[in-house]
Amino acid sequence: MHCRIISQPIDAATLLAEVATPSDGAVLLFWGVVRNENDGREVNGLEYEAYAEMAEAKLREIVAEAAQRWSVGEIAAVHRIGKLNVGEASVGIAVAAPHRAEAYEASRYVIEELKRRVPIWKREHYLDGPSAWLGGSVPAPEVPA
Amino acid sequence: MTIRSLFFASYKDLAGTGELVLNLPASSTVADLVAQLRASSRTLALLPASPAVAVNMTYAAL
Numbered sequence: 001m002h003c004r005i006i007s008q009p010i011d012a013a014t015l016l017a018e019v020a021t022p023s024d025g026a027v028l029l030f031w032g033v034v035r036n037e038n039d040g041r042e043v044n045g046l047e048y049e050a051y052a053e054m055a056e057a058k059l060r061e062i063v064a065e066a067a068q069r070w071s072v073g074e075i076a077a078v079h080r081i082g083k084l085n086v087g088e089a090s091v092g093i094a095v096a097a098p099h100r101a102e103a104y105e106a107s108r109y110v111i112e113e114l115k116r117r118v119p120i121w122k123r124e125h126y127l128d129g130p131s132a133w134l135g136g137s138v139p140a141p142e143v144p145a
Numbered sequence: 146m147t148i149r150s151l152f153f154a155s156y157k158d159l160a161g162t163g164e165l166v167l168n169l170p171a172s173s174t175v176a177d178l179v180a181q182l183r184a185s186s187r188t189l190a191l192l193p194a195s196p197a198v199a200v201n202m203t204y205a206a207l
Contacts, residue, residue, distance in 0.1 A: 049154055054202040121154035133155040138197040141206035
């Protein structure tokens with residue numbers, strides 16, 4: 001498992017190389033990129049803030065769940081924090097699996113769960129006004145491990 | 146007990162800091178902590194009544 005929060009640009013080739021083994025027929029990359037627009041407002045950059053220690057722990061949890069549910073090999077999940085420009089990648093999730101069906105399922109699961117419960121927050125900077133932290137949902141209470 | 150509260154994003158803006166240390170009775174609940182924080186400053190009074198909270202990195206209910 002390769003789960004980390006970093007403040008440098010994410011390298012896709014590194015992620016793919018981290019997970020791929022000779023038994024994998026599929027290596028899938030989800031690449032999350034900063035868009036130039038949200039809700040009709042032009043975005044000229046954004047910044048991510050994380051509770052890094054907890055975010056990495058949650059990423060590991062999510063990856064472990066995916067590995068339990070689907071027959072996959074290695075999964076790497078990396079989120080970048082700090083200031084990002086439009087076009088830069090904020091998240092990279094690489095899933096290696098013997099077969100593509102499982103890779104697609106696991107990849108989807110990891111990104112959806114990441115958005116639901118990994119403590120990372122996004123502030124958008126707009127061309128037409130002050131920046132704003134984006135609202136999310138309050139994650140459901142968990143039973144302590 | 147000594148409680149180290151970490152703040153992020155909009156809550157950090159309200160707290161004016163990323164970290165506050167408080168002393169609370171040993172029997173205190175998460176709700177008690179939130180009430181104490183909301184009472185501690187004019188800006189923290191704007192913290193939601195039910196904010197997103199994790200205790201020792203586990204999401205908690207109020």
